[in-house]
Amino acid sequence: MKTVNQKAWFLVLPVLLLVGFSAVIPLMTVVNYSVQDTFGNNVFYWVGLEWFEEILHSERMHNALGRQVIFTTIIMLIEIPLGIFISLHMPQKGVWASVCLVLIALPLLIPWNVVGTIWQIFGRIDIGLLGYSLNALGIDYNYVQNATAAWITIVIMDVWHWTSLVVLLCYAGLQSIPDAYYQAAKIDQASRWNVFRYIELPKMMGVLLIASLLRFMDSFMIYTEPFVLTGGGPGNVTTFLSIDLVKMAIGQFDLGPAAAFSLIYFLTILLISWVFYTIMTNIDKREGI
Amino acid sequence: MKKRFNKSALIMGLYILFLMLPIYWLINMSLKTNNEILGTFSLWPQNLTFANYMVIFTDPSWYWGYINSIIYVVMNTVISLAVALPAAYAFSRYNFMGDKHLFFWLLTNRMAPPAVFALPFFQLYSSVGLFDTHIAVALAHTLFNVPLAVWILEGFMRGVPKEIDETAYIDGYGFFRFFAKIFTPLIASGIGVAAFFCFMFSWVELLLSRTLTAVDAKSIAATMTRTVSASGLDWGVLSAAGVLTIIPGALVIYFVRHHIAKGFALGRV
Numbered sequence: 001m002k003t004v005n006q007k008a009w010f011l012v013l014p015v016l017l018l019v020g021f022s023a024v025i026p027l028m029t030v031v032n033y034s035v036q037d038t039f040g041n042n043v044f045y046w047v048g049l050e051w052f053e054e055i056l057h058s059e060r061m062h063n064a065l066g067r068q069v070i071f072t073t074i075i076m077l078i079e080i081p082l083g084i085f086i087s088l089h090m091p092q093k094g095v096w097a098s099v100c101l102v103l104i105a106l107p108l109l110i111p112w113n114v115v116g117t118i119w120q121i122f123g124r125i126d127i128g129l130l131g132y133s134l135n136a137l138g139i140d141y142n143y144v145q146n147a148t149a150a151w152i153t154i155v156i157m158d159v160w161h162w163t164s165l166v167v168l169l170c171y172a173g174l175q176s177i178p179d180a181y182y183q184a185a186k187i188d189q190a191s192r193w194n195v196f197r198y199i200e201l202p203k204m205m206g207v208l209l210i211a212s213l214l215r216f217m218d219s220f221m222i223y224t225e226p227f228v229l230t231g232g233g234p235g236n237v238t239t240f241l242s243i244d245l246v247k248m249a250i251g252q253f254d255l256g257p258a259a260a261f262s263l264i265y266f267l268t269i270l271l272i273s274w275v276f277y278t279i280m281t282n283i284d285k286r287e288g289i
Numbered sequence: 290m291k292k293r294f295n296k297s298a299l300i301m302g303l304y305i306l307f308l309m310l311p312i313y314w315l316i317n318m319s320l321k322t323n324n325e326i327l328g329t330f331s332l333w334p335q336n337l338t339f340a341n342y343m344v345i346f347t348d349p350s351w352y353w354g355y356i357n358s359i360i361y362v363v364m365n366t367v368i369s370l371a372v373a374l375p376a377a378y379a380f381s382r383y384n385f386m387g388d389k390h391l392f393f394w395l396l397t398n399r400m401a402p403p404a405v406f407a408l409p410f411f412q413l414y415s416s417v418g419l420f421d422t423h424i425a426v427a428l429a430h431t432l433f434n435v436p437l438a439v440w441i442l443e444g445f446m447r448g449v450p451k452e453i454d455e456t457a458y459i460d461g462y463g464f465f466r467f468f469a470k471i472f473t474p475l476i477a478s479g480i481g482v483a484a485f486f487c488f489m490f491s492w493v494e495l496l497l498s499r500t501l502t503a504v505d506a507k508s509i510a511a512t513m514t515r516t517v518s519a520s521g522l523d524w525g526v527l528s529a530a531g532v533l534t535i536i537p538g539a540l541v542i543y544f545v546r547h548h549i550a551k552g553f554a555l556g557r558v
Contacts, residue, residue, distance in 0.1 A: 004384045011379035012391065014372040015435060022432050023398045026409030086304050089297040101546050102539070103305050106312070109538025111493045113510045114531040121318055121528065122311040127326050129314050160308065168549065221402035224495040228514060242404035246496070249408045262405040273400045277393065 033259035051260035061261060063236070064244040071240060072219045075158045079215060080208070082159070083166025088196070090171050101171075104164045116228025119157040123229075143230065147237040150230050154238055157225060162218070166211045173207040174200060206283055213276040220269055241265055312535070319528035326524050341529035351530065354509035357423065358492065359537075361506065364427035366487040369434040370480065377442035378468070382454065392439075399436040406432060407500045414501055421503045429497045434487045441486060445479025478548050485545045492538065509534060 034051055036044040055061050091097045107115070123143050125131040134141040143153040177199065185195045223242035226232065232239035232247070239247075245265065249258035318326060319341050320334040329335065345351040379385070380392055410429050411420070419425040453475070457467045473480070499511040513530050542549065 002382060002384045005382075006385050008379035008383035008385040008388075011375040015376040015395065015439065016391075018368070018372050018428075018431055019395065019398060019435060022428050023401070023406075026406050026413055029409040029412060030405065086300065089300045091297070091301070098546055100301060100305070101549060102542050103308065105542045105546075105549055106535070106539060107308055109489055109493070109535070109542055111495065111510050111534050113495045113514050114534050117513065117527060117531050118311045118315050121524065122314050127318070127330070127524065129310065129332075132330055160311065164308070217400050221404065223402075223404055242402055242496075245402070245404045246407060249404075250411075250500070255408075258408070262402075266401055266405050269400050269402065270397055273397075274393075277396065 030259045030262050033255045034263055037256050047256070051256045052264070055257055055260045055264060058257075060244065061264075064239055064241050067237070067239065068220060068241045071154070071158075071222070072216060074155055075162070075219050076212065076215055078155070078159050079163045079166050080212060083163050083211065084170050084204070084208075086163070087167045087170035087174060088200070090167070090174075092175075101168075104167055106164075107161050108164055110161075112224035113228050115157065115161050116225045119153060119160075119225075120229050123153050145234055147234055150234060150238050154226055154229060157229065158219065158222070161225070162215060165214065169207040169211045170204055173204040177203050206280070209276060209280045209283065213273060213280070216276065217269060217273060220272075315528050315531050318524055319532045321525060323523065323525050341525040342533075344526050345529055345533065351512065351526075354507060354512035354530075355533065357502070357506050358498075358508045358510070361423040361426040361430070361498070361508070362488055362491045364423060365430045365434060365491045366484050368427060369431055369438045369487045370484060372431075373435055373438035373442055373483065374468075374480075377439045377446055378472070380439065380443045381446035382451065392443075395436040395439055397436075399433050399440075401432065403433075403494070403496045407496055410497060411500050420501065421505050423506045425501045426498050426506060426508070427491075429501055430491045430494060434490055437486055437490065438483045441483045442476070442479055445476045445482070449475050481545055482548050485541055485549070488541060489538070 035046060035048060037047045037050075038044045091100060110118070122128045123131045123141075125135050125142050131141060131143070140146070141149050143149045181199050182195070185199060190198070221242050222240055223246065226238050226240060227243055227246075230238045232243045245258060245261055248254050248261060317333060320337055320339070322336065322338050322340065325331075325335060380388060406429070414420045414425040414429070419428075449472070453471065454467070457471050462471065495508075495510040495514065498508040499514065502508060502511060509530065513527065513534075
């Protein structure tokens with residue numbers, strides 16, 4: 001067991017100071033703006049919870065939140081099962097395993113704006129392979145003007161970008177299963193499905209939770225890729241929470257509403273992540289790690 | 290057995306094809322002239338040209354983007370690891386007042402949308418005179434990299450038996466000598482993985498690096514998005530710039546390929 005030692009605080013101190021500077025001070029600024037209004041010239045006066053009420057009732061926020069929830073749900077429903085499926089077919093060892101690992105991990109290391117650029121070029125109807133081929137096949141596809149096409153492109157782009165994360169996590173989980181389990185299953189003549197259901201899936205639960213947590217967090221704060229690809233358009237149909245927030249805070253400089261928006265946004269993510277985290281630590285405890 | 294292998298190979302082949310096709314298209318574009326890109330549609334360059342790459346290597350506003358990015362990414366990785374190592378050790382070895390809450394609070398910073406912090410960061414770093422410097426971006430990126438590094442390192446450190454620490458202390462090692470001489474080599478792969486992730490998330494981030502820089506420390510990501518909005522679209526050069534941003538990532542992946550799967554599981558497999 002771990003020993004109790006209050007001096008351990010000294011080891012944590014550098015992190016506290018650094019994160020205090022780079023997270024707490026800015027967050028306090030946000031809280032500060034969220035309860036004040038200004039007529040310029042740095043004169044602020046107290047407005048209480050007015051901004052929060054305004055944001056909570058604003059249609060703009062509701063729409064952005066709705067789009068965000070739909071987007072996150074769709075990509076998680078695709079990426080998690082697809083990731084599990086692919087990881088079951090990864091080569092286990094040898095040169096091919098290394099080659100596959102490197103190639104699969106590649107999309108994760110591409111700067112997010114370049115991911116946007118890649119799909120921007122790939123999907124264009126005049127110069128992109130995808131857009132050109134689809135139109136040559138007689139399908140009306142143009143992500144710049146058509147809302148459905150824009151959504152499909154963004155979803156496929158996210159699947160392209162992040163499914164590999166789920167694959168790698170599941171692959172790591174699968175690697176930790178001892179051979180003896182498979183041999184026992186073979187002696188019992190277990191079917192492929194039963195091997196998956198009773199051996200592989202339980203062993204992957206821990207990493208799957210991490211994968212879901214990471215995918216939830218990152219997709220809920222997605223900004224760069226849709227910003228580069230569609231800029232939130234056509235119209236507003238791909239304006240997710242972060243894009244809307246940046247428009248409000250830096251574009252229009254509406255400090256009060258933007259700050260209230262920020263806090264509600266942050267707390268929503270925290271709440272859902274906390275649920276994931278609690279389940280995760282409980283599983284860790286049960287396995288006695 | 291043979292049949293199943295072929296099916297697996299087919300599925301992997303299709304998936305990798307899906308991943309590589311858009312990247313291939315980017316490379317294809319980067320090797321064409323703009324006339325060819327807009328004039329004819331072809332699956333590979335008809336008149337191979339490296340002119341787009343030459344633009345990037347000869348124009349300071351382009352190649353400084355890469356240098357700036359690498360400077361703040363390296364700074365961020367060093368800072369993040371330096372503060373995360375002792376903290377991760379404390380979390381993996383000791384119980385102390387408020388440790389669980391502190392750990393979760395650290396993680397909440399990983400959950401903070403950069404969009405929330407963009408404006409306050411801009412004001413904070415402007416007011417202390419750090420706006421448009423490399424260190425500003427490096428510090429801003431510690432927001433999500435420090436929690437991640439602590440999390441990964443803690444996972445790896447938990448795998449090292451406590452008896453090793455105790456034996457070393459009995460043998461008369463002080464804390465710092467023990468940490469440097471014995472403990473660090475034991476979790477070397479963990480440190481490598483944590484460094485990889487700090488590098489990666491700092492390298493791919495756009496919003497904060499664009500908000501916090503203007504001229505002197507402008508990142509390559511910012512250079513690319515500004516080119517798009519400012520001077521029309523030079524597809525060839527833009528593609529070439531994109532291809533060049535992929536290369537550092539591909540190199541780092543190659544070096545950590547044996548640990549990457551475990552690292553993505555945050556050391557918890």
